[in-house]
Amino acid sequence: MIFDPRDPQHAVDGVPFETLARIRAEEPVCPSPQGWFLSRRDEIMTCLEEVTTFIADLSGMSELSDRAEVPEDELFLSEIEEPRHGRVRRLYNSCFARHRLAKLGSFVEDTCNRLLDRLLAAEDGAADLHIGYAMPIPSLVLSRMMGLPTEAAQRFMEWSLDGTLMQRTPTPGVDPGGPPVQQYFGAHLARRRQESGEAPKDVYRTLMEAEIDGQPLSDREIVTQLQFMVMAGVHTTRTFLTHLMHRLLFHPELFRTLAEDRSLVPNYIEESLRHDSPVQSTTRRTTRGIELAGVKLASGDWVEVGLGSANRDERAYEDPDVFRLDREDPRDHLAFGAGSHICPGAALARLEGQTAVEVLLDRVAEMSPVEGVQYPPLPSSLSDLPIPARLVARA
Numbered sequence: 001m002i003f004d005p006r007d008p009q010h011a012v013d014g015v016p017f018e019t020l021a022r023i024r025a026e027e028p029v030c031p032s033p034q035g036w037f038l039s040r041r042d043e044i045m046t047c048l049e050e051v052t053t054f055i056a057d058l059s060g061m062s063e064l065s066d067r068a069e070v071p072e073d074e075l076f077l078s079e080i081e082e083p084r085h086g087r088v089r090r091l092y093n094s095c096f097a098r099h100r101l102a103k104l105g106s107f108v109e110d111t112c113n114r115l116l117d118r119l120l121a122a123e124d125g126a127a128d129l130h131i132g133y134a135m136p137i138p139s140l141v142l143s144r145m146m147g148l149p150t151e152a153a154q155r156f157m158e159w160s161l162d163g164t165l166m167q168r169t170p171t172p173g174v175d176p177g178g179p180p181v182q183q184y185f186g187a188h189l190a191r192r193r194q195e196s197g198e199a200p201k202d203v204y205r206t207l208m209e210a211e212i213d214g215q216p217l218s219d220r221e222i223v224t225q226l227q228f229m230v231m232a233g234v235h236t237t238r239t240f241l242t243h244l245m246h247r248l249l250f251h252p253e254l255f256r257t258l259a260e261d262r263s264l265v266p267n268y269i270e271e272s273l274r275h276d277s278p279v280q281s282t283t284r285r286t287t288r289g290i291e292l293a294g295v296k297l298a299s300g301d302w303v304e305v306g307l308g309s310a311n312r313d314e315r316a317y318e319d320p321d322v323f324r325l326d327r328e329d330p331r332d333h334l335a336f337g338a339g340s341h342i343c344p345g346a347a348l349a350r351l352e353g354q355t356a357v358e359v360l361l362d363r364v365a366e367m368s369p370v371e372g373v374q375y376p377p378l379p380s381s382l383s384d385l386p387i388p389a390r391l392v393a394r395a
């Protein structure tokens with residue numbers, strides 16, 4: 001059996017969870033068009049934790065050039081080798097630390113309320129929960145954390161849809177100054193360097209003041225990491241928020257349960273991450289030969305790591321395909337990865353998810369799908385598909 005986690009058909013028909021269950025039972029390490037596909041939680045944990053044997057290498061994603069050809073200060077966080085990876089990562093952790101998020105809470109809430117004002121005023125009663133709510137929230141929040149004007153959020157959304165976000169080298173004849181995302185961050189960095197007086201303690205300032213082994217980060221490295229924050233944090237979080245909205249839209253009983261008992265919202269957030277993992281798979285490359293579940297992997301092999309499959313592993317979860325709010329340890333899932341590359345934006349994503357759901361439950365009495373609309377399957381790697389809904393405001 002060959003399994004391709006990137007098969008575009010999954011976006012149309014949905015992730016084939018029955019096939020994944022068969023793979024976990026019969027061939028937990030199976031071939032994929034790129035190399036190997038890991039489907040069970042045990043092997044996946046080994047792979048994510050043994051970072052010197054399984055290295056993160058984004059050039060497995062076709063848009064990015066070979067890691068070996070990329071200058072050191074243009075490597076995205078995931079691709080940097082230890083010990084520097086850990087040092088750059090500490091800067092990310094500081095950017096998204098809990099005390100920073102605590103100050104951001106009211107901005108996230110106001111943002112959700114402002115977006116809902118517009119949706120509730122929609123003239124024909126049909127509002128788009130993806131384009132009008134789930135999509136703008138992560139971009140507006142991240143641009144705020146970076147200290148950028150609101151118009152930056154519009155650009156984040158455009159770049160995440162038009163494919164330019166993944167570019168790192170200039171395209172001859174098209175953008176000799178580099179990809180638009182790098183030009184934008186570079187121009188703002190130059191402005192920040194000119195400013196005098198006390199600058200706000202935002203993401204820019206954290207990176208501008210940072211030193212690693214006594215050396216400041218170069219402008220190129222700062223721009224590269226800002227680009228990676230948008231790459232890693234915008235599409236993932238909007239997919240997650242859309243999943244949260246989509247499920248509430250199609251399960252009115254769940255909507256009522258959460259509206260009546262808000263203490264269940266955190267469980268809803270975690271169960272959505274487990275059951276409908278926004279990142280279904282990630283990639284590694286082996287640095288030496290290794291045996292996994294009886295299969296011999298050669299040095300240099302590509303490995304597709306099925307996080308979404310691990311989160312449905314019947315060895316780890318009771319009723320893995322059932323969406324339940326009463327799991328004993330709701331955070332026990334791999335939606336944010338594991339090991340030293342575990343997502344540094346997880347707390348931010350959870351804050352946005354929690355707030356988006358709470359504000360919706362505060363303002364909307366009920367909502368229903370629009371007849372005749374073809375909705376995308378869940379979970380889905382969304383493009384710009386709308387999720388229209390008829391909303392009834394709370395009195």
Ligand code: HEM
Nearest residue numbers: 078232233236237240278279282335336337341343345349
């Ligand atoms: C629900 C939303 C999100 C999901 C599901 C998610 C998922 C993940 C996963 C699975 C990984 C590990 C990838 C691997 O090991 O190959 C990861 C890493 C990462 N995430 Fe997230 N993420 C989300 C939101 C965010 C946000 C909001 C940010 C920041 C703005 C962010 C920044 C990153 C970064 C920088 C890494 C790389 C860490 C490293 O290599 O050390 N993510 N994320």
